[in-house]
Amino acid sequence: MSLFLANSSDPVSHIVDKPIGNWRLFDVDIMLSMVTVLGSAIVLVLLLIYAAKGSKTGQASLGNRRYLPAGKFSALVEVIVVYLRDEMLIPVMGARLAARYLSYLLSLFFFILILNIVGLIPFVDVHYAIYHFTGLMPFDNVPESKTAALFGGAATASISVTAALAVISFFVVQVQGFRELGIGGWLEHLCGGRELVRGSIFLWLVIPIIFLVELGGIFVKPAALAIRLFANMVAGHTLLLTLLGFGAVALNADLGFFAVSGITLVSGVGAILITFLEVFVAVLQAFIFMFLTAVFISLMAHEEHEEGHEGEGAHGENHGHPTAAAHS
């Protein structure tokens, strides 16, 4: 109960990453999000290995059924993979780039997705409930600045986690830029493109401005990725905990049985509805992070991409669309 009362005062404290009890490794506090990220990664790898087993073409003795996915989970993963590959990544990046970065982008999507989903499951509260009812506690005298939970929490509501993911995307995008454009091409890209650099001498006046904007954009793009994911997760969980905290506030204010019950019921129903929304947001934010990374990668092959598709009409429009969206 003390946890809920604390949440009612400051629901954000429930979201913020905290050290786990007195766990330390090499004189470093073990944060809850570290364990959650590691645990979620292990679960993700195991789940996807299971899915891959079902997606593999079966024995010839199965006849034509050997081509079908074995199990609903494999089919679900396949549907997501096929949709992302055929409907999103190939139209945005082209088949060659999509094939090159498909493995990374799919891994990124599923990794963020499982972190978001794990964040929605109240593992921390389950820990505290177990401690409360069993009287067993792994740590003594855990202060408010630390947590007694061993796993759980919204890891993607930690800027440290989302920044790490964005930094990886940053390096992938820049490596792609160097690979595709070379150092000279990359610098030309920063200066506004080949047409501008090799164009009229008067246009050179704008190159410093464009260079500064593009240079800033290199860092702003991953920063935007990190902040978008972090902010969405924090906002969603804050809203959810605020709704759940209404009942605790009412109880704390000693409003009487019926008032407390009514407020708790209404806020509980609202929290359930928001949870459904949060499930959608969890999937959406994972998708947006992955998709924007794909767009940034394709931007680094922008000139070749455009040249390769000159005069393709509608196909070219498909390529331009998400790119323009990313710029905006």
Added chain:
Amino acid sequence: MLIAAADPLAFNFYTFITTIVVCLVVVVVLGLVVWPKILKGLDERDAKILHEIESAEAARASAMAKQKEFEHKLAAALEESDRMLREARAAAIRLGDEIRAKNESELADRARRAGEEIENARRTAVAELEAHASSLAIAIAGHILEREIAPADQKRLVEQSLAAMNTPNR
């Protein structure tokens, strides 16, 4: 009880590094173990579906070609049967005409022969009648003349009588 407000923007370098390491490990492991299998399975299924569609389309094209060939043969057979019927009908008509002409010819021939036989019979009968009539006339004339008419006289009288009978103005 109010607690100190937590800072959600607090950055933890170790969490940052841990996440990078874990994420890279996940990317590598999934890239080696999971995605190749899933993508290979999907590609094999795509290839199978494509192969089946191509086979079905080839079978359909083959069936259509066979149907066209069958229809062509059927049309040729119908045309051949029509031609045979026309030829048979023409042959039947020609044969009928021939038979009818032959019958008519035979009939005419028979009629002509019958006419000739009748004419011969009539002539014979007339000759016999003439001979008998002349004999009878001579016998009557003999009785009237009461003398025998010699055969030479008889012959002369007959010829005279016949000449008189054949004279148109008489």
